[in-house]
Amino acid sequence: MHASETSLRTVRVTRYVTPLREGGSLPAIAEADDGFLYVLKFRGAGQGVKALVAELIGGEISRILGLKIPELVFATLDSAFGRTEPDEEIQDLLKSSTGLNLGLHYLQGAITFDPVVNFVDPILASKIVWMDCLLTNVDRTARNTNMLIWNKELWLIDHGASLYFHHSWQQWEEQAKKPFAMVKDHVLLPFASELEKVNASLRELLTPEKIRSIVNLLPDDWLNTWSSGEPPQQIREVYYNFLITRLASSEIFVKEAQHARSILI
Structure with a gap:
């Protein structure tokens, strides 16, 4: 990571809560070790890391322009995470997303x-x-x-x-x-x-x-x-x-x- 005036926190995903099936790449609501819920975007989904790149750049440009966007965080996913997930499609997604993903703070009740x-x-x-x-x-x-x-x-x-x-x-x-x-x-x-x-x-x-x-x-x-x-x-x-x-x-x-x-x- 290069030093810059802009920074993102890093959290560790601790619990998979529920998939958001309206998204084509199966984003999900997940809980992290800071106690907050995030909408998690997976590196193993759809367009892969390019979608995460676009999400990060688009989100942070929005913030600079004074537009409201949930906090973005880097979200790490352990290789053991999701082994007990019964849905095979979701389990495969979690396995292929080990490492660094991207999360958006979940806006409860929006x-x-x-x-x-x-x-x-x-x-x-x-x-x-x-x-x-x-x-x-x-x-x-x-x-x-x-x-x-x-x-x-x-x-x-x-x-x-x-x-x-x-x-x-x-x-x-x-x-x-x-x-x-x-x-x-x-x-x-x-x-x-x-x-x-x-x-x-x-x-x-x-x-x-x-x-x-x-x-x-x-x-x-x-x-x-x-x-x-x-x-x-x-x-x-x-x-x-x-x-x-x-x-x-x-x-x-x-x-x-x-x-x-x-x-x-």
Whole structure:
């Protein structure tokens, strides 16, 4: 781990509570040795560590931009954990996830955001749409909002489907400068009338130093078996350069979002 001004706590998972079967990668509620419950994202699921990378980067960028997101923690899973789990699919998932995983603090009693019932302030909606365009987050739609209402406030969860450029790793420079066409399906786009205004303020918040501090959080343990074979620090550099390049080209995705909104309303 590289030293940075940004840091995540590490907890040890002590009890598997229940699977969250609405997630395609079988996240679960689990208890850790600090006594808190977490929504656990497993390295052995679906897209593997790339989903965890996207979750970490997306979550910490959200925090820097002043958006509400549950605390992220590194969560270690012992090799003996889950041996008594009767569900074979879950047992296999736990076995393949030994080591370092990622957890989000569980928001007890939170309810799913409903765009029909819940009004969102235009500035807040614009910030979230802007950030999801930056991250190329394909998973904030009416079908799957990935937002919760907790204590009467809007909280963001689940950024694992962001940064999809990393599934075609060698084309990151081209992807960094592309508009985000899927913004047309964003659940908050109808509310997002202040995209141009938030573009300037959010670019100021997301400094190169802060982006560096986030990508430096990515643990070697996740990056040592990267499919393209680069060493961990080189992989971190790709994420850093992708985000810096995309940030510098933000007018491109802002214009795309404004155009999509004009058609929608």
